[in-house]
Amino acid sequence: xxxxxxxxxxxxxxxxxxxxxxxxxxxxxxxxxxxxxxxxxxxxxxxxxxxxxxxxxxxxxxxxxxxxxxxxxxxxxxxxxxxxxxxxxxxxxxxxxxxxxxxxxxxxxxxxxxxxxxxxxxxxxxxxxxxxxxxxxxxxxxxxxxxxxxxxxxxxxxxxxxxxxxxxxxxxxxxxxxxxxxxxxxxxxxxxxxxxxxxxxxxxxxxxxxxxxxxxxxxxxxxxxxxxxxxxxxxxxxxxxxxxxxxxxxxxxxxxxxxxxxxxxxxxxxxxxxxxxxxxxxxxxxxxxxxxxxxx
Amino acid sequence: xxxxxxxxxxxxxxxxxxxxxxxxxxxxxxxxxxxxxxxxxxxxxxxxxxxxxxxxxxxxxxxxxxxxxxxxxxxxxxxxxxxxxxxxxxxxxxxxxxxxxxxxxxxxxxxxxxxxxxxx
Numbered sequence: 001x002x003x004x005x006x007x008x009x010x011x012x013x014x015x016x017x018x019x020x021x022x023x024x025x026x027x028x029x030x031x032x033x034x035x036x037x038x039x040x041x042x043x044x045x046x047x048x049x050x051x052x053x054x055x056x057x058x059x060x061x062x063x064x065x066x067x068x069x070x071x072x073x074x075x076x077x078x079x080x081x082x083x084x085x086x087x088x089x090x091x092x093x094x095x096x097x098x099x100x101x102x103x104x105x106x107x108x109x110x111x112x113x114x115x116x117x118x119x120x121x122x123x124x125x126x127x128x129x130x131x132x133x134x135x136x137x138x139x140x141x142x143x144x145x146x147x148x149x150x151x152x153x154x155x156x157x158x159x160x161x162x163x164x165x166x167x168x169x170x171x172x173x174x175x176x177x178x179x180x181x182x183x184x185x186x187x188x189x190x191x192x193x194x195x196x197x198x199x200x201x202x203x204x205x206x207x208x209x210x211x212x213x214x215x216x217x218x219x220x221x222x223x224x225x226x227x228x229x230x231x232x233x234x235x236x237x238x239x240x241x242x243x244x245x246x247x248x249x250x251x252x253x254x255x256x257x258x259x260x261x262x263x264x265x266x267x268x269x270x271x272x273x274x275x276x277x278x279x280x281x282x283x284x285x286x287x288x289x290x291x292x293x294x295x296x
Numbered sequence: 297x298x299x300x301x302x303x304x305x306x307x308x309x310x311x312x313x314x315x316x317x318x319x320x321x322x323x324x325x326x327x328x329x330x331x332x333x334x335x336x337x338x339x340x341x342x343x344x345x346x347x348x349x350x351x352x353x354x355x356x357x358x359x360x361x362x363x364x365x366x367x368x369x370x371x372x373x374x375x376x377x378x379x380x381x382x383x384x385x386x387x388x389x390x391x392x393x394x395x396x397x398x399x400x401x402x403x404x405x406x407x408x409x410x411x412x413x414x415x416x
Contacts, residue, residue: 088353094346099356099379106371109346155345 016174016193017287018048020217022209024180026199027229027253030263031280032177033058036143038270038280043143044169048189049179050133050148050160057266061140069148069163070129071112071156078102080124087116087125112159133160135167158188165191173284182216190217195291196224197250197283203234207241214247225290227283230255250286251279297327299398300355301391302365306334308392314366317348323391324358327399348372355381364394370409385410 019032029047033055036043047055074087074096081102088098095110096103107130117125133150148164150157157179168174178189190196196217200210210226217224225248228238232255242249253259262272270277302319303310313319322335335358340347348368352375355363362382376383384403387394397403 094349094353097349097353097375097378099353099375101378104375104378106346106349106374109349109371 015195016168016176018176018178018190018193018196019199020178020186020190020196020213021180021199022182022211022213022216023200023206026180026201026206027227028180028199029055029058029177030269031197031199031227031229031283032175034268034270034276034280035283036175037141037268038277039142039173039284041142042172044167044172044174045143045145046164046167046174046176047145047147048161048164048176048185050150050157050164050185051179053147053149055177056136056138056145056147058268059138059140059143059145061138061143061145064137064139066137067135068131069133069135069160070131071110071159072114072127073107073110073112073130074103074105074116074125075128076103076105077124077126080122081120082122082124084121086119086121090115090119108153108155111156132156135160135164137167157185161185161188165189182212186216187220190220190222193222195287196222197227197287198224199227199229200238201230201233202228202236202238204237206234207238210238211241214245223291225250225287228252248286248290250290251283253279297362298358298360299325299327299362299364300358300360301325301387301394302363303334303391308332308390308395310391312364312366312387312389312391312394314388316363316365316368316372317351318343319351319365322351322355322358324360325395346371349375352376352379352381355379362398364398364403367411368406368409369411369413371413373406373409 019028021028036045047053083101085098087096087103093109093111095106096116114127117127132154136147138145146167148160150160176189179185198213200206226242227250231252258273259269262269270280301323302313302316303321303323304313318341319337322337323332325332340351348371352372356379364384364387366387368383368385383406385406
């Protein structure tokens, strides 16, 4: 169990923690999975990296169920449409366009707002389901994993991520493994979380992308802290930046060959490398201390 | 009849822009009077997505009946076809030289997109 941080899973409130980064390959999934495994209490893990979900690879979990995710796209009844063009003038994404004739629908451009169907004066537009991906539920020890996986050729991840976040239970601890970067899928993941952990590496690339991620979470007004992974491969510029910007460094994880070897075999680090279970379990204490400390 | 040529510059001596949706300029040429007008496509050039569809709508709004360009993707081609606009792909060289080929009837009407969509 967690120590005296004031946090008790399932009690007065629940806590949603997102693991994000600017740069890819810094260790978001490794951290998400291992923090979850290091806890003795039940935890929900959401793999929000829907273009390349891979948390399950480290868990070898049991599949519980699957659910298709659809968005709604317009379908035009050509007998009712009089070609007035109101739908095309309304759509900001060119998903439905008219040329004084019946409209053309480009489903892959559609954000599913439903505006065209609502304002069509002829009532000629209905909304139909358009599959974008799949949510899978897995179980592994104390972890319930929900994974979003976007279909090949689908470009819009946020609706799938929002559907995945509907799986967040009403209480308990939730860890969200975010996609890399600072664009729409990440913002969709971070919406309404309580705390963001930004994982970086101590290199010029790590620092550059960390500053972008810090700008993003500050813009979103979310409390956050930094974990520096693979300390020893680069220099101390990330730590100096965090000190200058008054950002909490929650943990520095050493560049350890034993960790890299476990990772390359697809093994859990907390289970196969001695000493790491305590290290990862301690992250929750650091997060709670920073969160309760009112860090913004 | 009015036709559109995608252009990298503002004169008939400019090179054809090989892109349709993200062309720098559109030259709207009147084949009867020989006059032309330059339409800046900057807004579309910076669009995140849907540039081809938007460009097709812009072309439709000019009243042009044909487009001469380098390449045209599937969404732009579908939109131009729906608007009844003839597409001539594979244009290269200057706007003037393409106009001459058009007047001589040397251009071949495209039957479909000649490139893939830009995010597939």
